[in-house]
Amino acid sequence: MKKLLLLFALFSVVFSVDAQTPGGTFKADIGAGYAKPTEGFGVKPGVTLAVEPHYYLSDNFTVGVRFEGAFLGYQAQYNDELFSFFGSTTLTGEYYFAKGKIKPFLGMGGGLFTRHYILENSSGEELYTSGYGTIKLGFLGRIGFEAGHIRFTGTYNVIGANFSYVAFTVGYIIRE
Numbered sequence: 001m002k003k004l005l006l007l008f009a010l011f012s013v014v015f016s017v018d019a020q021t022p023g024g025t026f027k028a029d030i031g032a033g034y035a036k037p038t039e040g041f042g043v044k045p046g047v048t049l050a051v052e053p054h055y056y057l058s059d060n061f062t063v064g065v066r067f068e069g070a071f072l073g074y075q076a077q078y079n080d081e082l083f084s085f086f087g088s089t090t091l092t093g094e095y096y097f098a099k100g101k102i103k104p105f106l107g108m109g110g111g112l113f114t115r116h117y118i119l120e121n122s123s124g125e126e127l128y129t130s131g132y133g134t135i136k137l138g139f140l141g142r143i144g145f146e147a148g149h150i151r152f153t154g155t156y157n158v159i160g161a162n163f164s165y166v167a168f169t170v171g172y173i174i175r176e
Contacts, residue, residue: 027062028053029151031171035070035086038156038164043084044073048167052092059099064092066109066140070165074117086165088113088157090140104145113138113159136160149173 031050037043047070054064070086090111096103114135136159144153151171158164 025056026053026176027056027173029171029173031151031153031169033153033167033169035072035165035167037072038166043165044075046070046072046083048169050167050169050171054092054094060096062094062096064094066090066092066111068167070167072165082118085116085118086113086157086159086163087116088138090138092140092142094142096146102145102147105143107142107144108140109142110137110139112136113157113163115159115163136163146173149175 029050029052031048031052033048034045035048036045048068049070050066050068052064052066054062056062066088068086068088068090070088072084072086074082074084088111090109090113092107092109094105094107096105098104112135138157138159140155140157142153142155144151146152149172151169151173153167153169153171155167155169156164157167
């Protein structure tokens with residue numbers, strides 16, 4: 001019991017320490033926005049949702065992992081596809097140009113992307129996904145800025161086989 005209490009006290013002290021600079025701290029952002037395909041036949045604009053935890057390596061540089069899902073409209077030649085879903089898990093890096101209240105940044109990353117079609121059965125009563133969801137390597141470039149706890153980004157996702165899209169998101173930042 002004493003060891004458990006000591007361990008609890010140690011963790012309490014570690015998590016309550018606050019540094020003067022963001023170096024070595026965590027933040028996470030949750031964002032939503034507009035996604036527009038840049039390639040592909042029959043693909044229409046849609047929405048995107050993203051969650052991205054970051055770790056500050058220095059005052060101006062973060063590394064993170066982005067989990068994103070983009071739902072894009074789709075109109076095929078047989079009119080049975082309703083929309084496409086792009087899912088991605090990517091490693092990211094961002095460089096911040098300022099330390100003030102408004103912080104512009106550039107970033108890039110790479111990781112795994114997948115695409116599924118959401119279809120309607122022949123009677124139009126049920127939805128199902130295609131078995132097409134192959135995993136592809138993809139890359140992203142982004143530009144944006146943070147103003148307080150609000151984050152604005154423009155991201156270009158480059159995926160093989162004509163599946164690239166651009167996403168504009170607005171998010172909320174949760175800082176440690």
